[in-house]
Amino acid sequence: MSGAVHAWPDNKAKAIRMVALDVDGVLTDGVIQLDNNGVESKRFYVRDGLGIRLLLQTGLRVGLITARQSALVTHRANELALSFVHQGTRRKWPALQEELHKAGLQAEQCLFMGDDLVDLAVLQRVGLATAPADADAEVRSRVDWVASAPGGRGAVREMAEKLLKSQGVWEQLIQGLREGGPDPRPQE
Numbered sequence: 001m002s003g004a005v006h007a008w009p010d011n012k013a014k015a016i017r018m019v020a021l022d023v024d025g026v027l028t029d030g031v032i033q034l035d036n037n038g039v040e041s042k043r044f045y046v047r048d049g050l051g052i053r054l055l056l057q058t059g060l061r062v063g064l065i066t067a068r069q070s071a072l073v074t075h076r077a078n079e080l081a082l083s084f085v086h087q088g089t090r091r092k093w094p095a096l097q098e099e100l101h102k103a104g105l106q107a108e109q110c111l112f113m114g115d116d117l118v119d120l121a122v123l124q125r126v127g128l129a130t131a132p133a134d135a136d137a138e139v140r141s142r143v144d145w146v147a148s149a150p151g152g153r154g155a156v157r158e159m160a161e162k163l164l165k166s167q168g169v170w171e172q173l174i175q176g177l178r179e180g181g182p183d184p185r186p187q188e
Contacts, residue, residue, distance in 0.1 A: 009144045012128045013166035017109040018083075019055055020096055020122070021156060023066040023073055025115035026132060029152035032068075042072050045152055051160030052080050058169050061103055065092045067118060093121045113159060115139060115151050130159050 024030050027048060033041045055062050063084030064077055070087065077085040084102075086095040092114075100110060108127035112119070115135040120142065123129040129143040132155035140146050145162075147155035164170040 006146055006148070008162045008166070009128060010166045012144060013111075013163050015109055016060070016111045016128055016163060016167070017105055018061040018100065018103060018111070019052075019063075019160075019163070020099070020110060020112045020126075021062070021064050022092075022112075022114040022116075022119055023064055023070075024068060025135070025151040026113050027064070027076075027152060027156060029150065030115065030134075040070060040072060042070070043152060044076055045154060045157070047154055048152070048156035048160075049076075049080055051157035052082070054164060054173055055160050056081065056083070057173065058164065058167070060163075061099070061105075063099060065089055065095050065122070067092070090118075091121070092119065093125060096122055096126075111159070111163065113156065131155075 021027060024032065027044055028042045052062055061083040063082050064073065065086045066073060067090050068087065073087055074085065084099050089095045096110065096112070100107060107125050110126045111128040111130060112122050112126045113130040113132070114123050115132050117136055117138060119139060123139065123143055130145045130147065131139050131143045132147050132149065132151035134150040135146065147158045149155045149158050161170065164173065
């Protein structure tokens with residue numbers, strides 16, 4: 001991996017069969033809001049969600065691995081019909097290894113997007129390490145690609161589009177949507 005490279009690594013992307021994401025700072029803006037009763041709230045960007053659904057539609061496995069435990073994350077994961085979810089996971093690499101093993105995949109076939117120092121153990125082991133634009137500087141310096149969008153505001157969508165284009169399925173997905181094909185978004 002090289003320092004803060006922004007050019008998309010097309011060759012690595014072609015081998016990807018699994019996408020794993022951190023949550024806070026990747027799918028959200030990293031802000032955890034608590035009210036006076038300790039009730040937590042998070043904001044998820046719908047375009048990131050559609051990007052995830054498009055990845056899933058092509059047969060890629062997509063899941064979450066996060067150190068925090070949140071009912072909101074469970075709800076969003078169910079809504080998106082994700083392939084796997086690991087919450088309350090302080091050591092993310094063993095959780096990802098478990099999912100790779102279940103799917104019969106190697107680390108080189110996995111893309112991970114993380115934003116903070118606790119993600120480095122995973123980022124240094126996967127085939128394609130990515131980060132949002134506002135990730136920690138140390139993380140940005142150690143990944144293959146950095147999105148131009150921040151976490152919770154399009155970084156996941158940007159990554160999904162680039163990955164699907166590398167894998168040669170983007171135009172087919174767009175054509176299907178233009179022709180009124182099935183909407184990949186979850187049913188409300």
